[in-house]
Amino acid sequence: MTIVQYLHVLRRQWLVVLLLAALGTGAAYAYTDRQVRTYSAGTEMFVGITGEKQDDVSQMSQGGTFVQQRIKSYADVVTSPAVLERVSSAYGVPVSAGQISVTAPPDTVLLDITVTDTDAERAALIANGLADQFPVYVAQLETLPQQTSSPVRLTVVERATPNKTPVSPRVPLNLALGLLAGLGLGIGAAVLRDAMNTAVTGVSDIEKLTGAIPLGVVPYDAGTTKQPLVDTDEHGARAEAFRTLRTNLQFADVDSPPRVIVVTSPLPNEGKSTSACNLALTLALGGARVVLVDGDLRKPTVGRYLGISSAAGLTTVLAGRHDLRDVVTVYGRDTLAVLPSGPTPPNPSELLGSQQMADLLATLATHYDVVVVDAPPLLPVTDAAVLAAAADGAVLVLRHGRTRKEDANRALQALDAVNAKLLGSVLNFAPKKKRRGGYDGYGYGYGYGNAPKAAAGTPAVRPAQVVLPDAENSPA
Known part of the structure; x- marks a missing residue:
């Protein structure tokens, strides 16, 4: 990475x-x-030699060498039991070797003694006690029987003072x-x-999967469960997102603009049906003549979203039971033409893959600017791949945080296997991210086969006033 x-x-x-x-x-x-808070106190001692007056430089040098040789041993003697017992008896405080640190800076005749204790006053007391008792003990060690005094003198350079700031x-x-x-x-x-998150969680994931950024990023809104269609709030964020999708879709192939568009998803519950409905509505509100075909013959939901009866529709036309002009209806104020699914057939894949279906799509494409087909999910069944192969291209709907990258890749492979063209993708149900001047990173998703009933106030539906071929020329 x-x-x-x-x-x-x-x-x-x-x-x-x-x-x-x-x-x-x-x-x-x-x-x-x-x-436990511990405090430290330190004292410093100077180690020198006594005796006759030393005027000779060589004698002074020899004395300094003698002291430097001795000072390493003195550093060890400071923590000896004999010295500690003297301090403990003289000052009435317990003393242990573990709380005493002695250092002798190189090339000096100094001894630095540091004492740590849980009480700042006691630490200073022990340090000063060592500074008082250690010279006495050293004098006893260094005094020979024939001598009256020790040749070594230890002088306190700096006495310890209590430090109220803990060192640990x-x-x-x-x-x-x-x-x-x-x-x-x-x-x-x-x-x-x-790395373990296999779900699509952003535009970058879609770009890696498809090689292009999504055509649209549709906002999540808790109120969509009651009213999933954007025509009730044309100034809302979701409506704006679908207008962006409409605009980007027009530039998906400028040389050959798509006329027949299949909307699908890898798996159910990723919002492909509401995306198909809202895309068709947005295209129609933009002035295009649009027909929405409910091609999900297994779990049709378009009729329920739009409040349109699906008793007759695509399946009855393909079966030759109805003429196309008899089953196409309109939604709203002649805004959108709709071809419902019709009764659920026992062989959806065969019907959708038939020549009659291809001819029907071609017929609709000659009488409408855009044909939007709501297709089943790609992975559970082959219906969507069959439809996409007969259409000008497919729009793949991916749900934020739910669609797995592996499933999205398999869906792309399913389209590629039938040489279907991917027009682009839609990121659904993405979270809102506030930014200056608006919102970014929207997403919206709705359940496959779990569509709500049409909300109260849905525009009335009446027979479509559309121009279609005569019955003898219409697909049977």
Whole structure:
């Protein structure tokens, strides 16, 4: 993955990253809060030599070398039990070697003693106690029987003072480490979650699958369950999205504009029927002569969406029981011509793949500017592929967050297998994303075979006043 792709992943999964970063920081805070506060106090001692006055530079150099050789041993002796017992007895405080740190800076004759304790005052007391008792102990060690004094002198350079700021736990550092750990886990979880997410979740996914951005991105609106059609709110966001789809569809093939358009989806419940209805309505409201054909002979829903009876329609025309002009009706104020599905037949695939169906589509294309066919899903049955092969192209409806990328790819392969042309895709049910000047990233989906009844106030339906061929020339 490139850096740009990682940034896109983090943008999609920002909530996961934020949550784990907060959890990491919270865990670090909880851990830090439970730790015992410790304080430190330090003292510094200078190690020199005594004796006769040393005027000779060589004697002073030899004395310095002697001290540097000894000082490493003194650093170990500071924490010896004998010294600790002296401090504990003299000051009445418990002292352990684990709370004392002694360092001897290189090329110096200094001893730095640092004491840590849970009480700042006690830490300073122990450090100063060591500074007082250790020179006495060293003098005893360094004094030979024939000598009256030690040749080594330890002088306190700096005495310890209480420091009320704890040295442990280090709150800022722990919180920073917790935040970094949480961010690392969040980024890893975001990448893993995105890799495991097989659903279509954005325009970029569709572009990777189809090689082109979708023709339309239709907004989700909770109110669509009551009124899925856009003609009731021509100024709404969904209506605008379908107008965008209409415009983009006109440029799908400028040399040969599609006249017969099949609308389908990979699987049920992805909104292909409402997309077909709204596309047909939008084209008709734009001034085109449009006929909407309910080609989903297994679970027809167009009639129920538009409030049109499906007792007679496509199947009865193909069976020769009715003339085409007798079953085509209009929706609204002569806005849209509709050819309902008719009774459900026992052999939908054979009917839709017949020469009669091809002739019917050709007939409709000669009398209307655009023929929109609502077809079944591509993967469960072959009906949509058969229809797409006889049409000028197909529009594939993909539902945001539900259509799997694998299913979308299989649907594209099904169209390719019959040499059907893909006019473009529609991203359905995408979430709203507020942006300056409007909204971006819309989506809308409606269930296959789960259409609601026509809402109250649906425009009345009357016989279509359409120009069709005479009965003897119409497809039987």
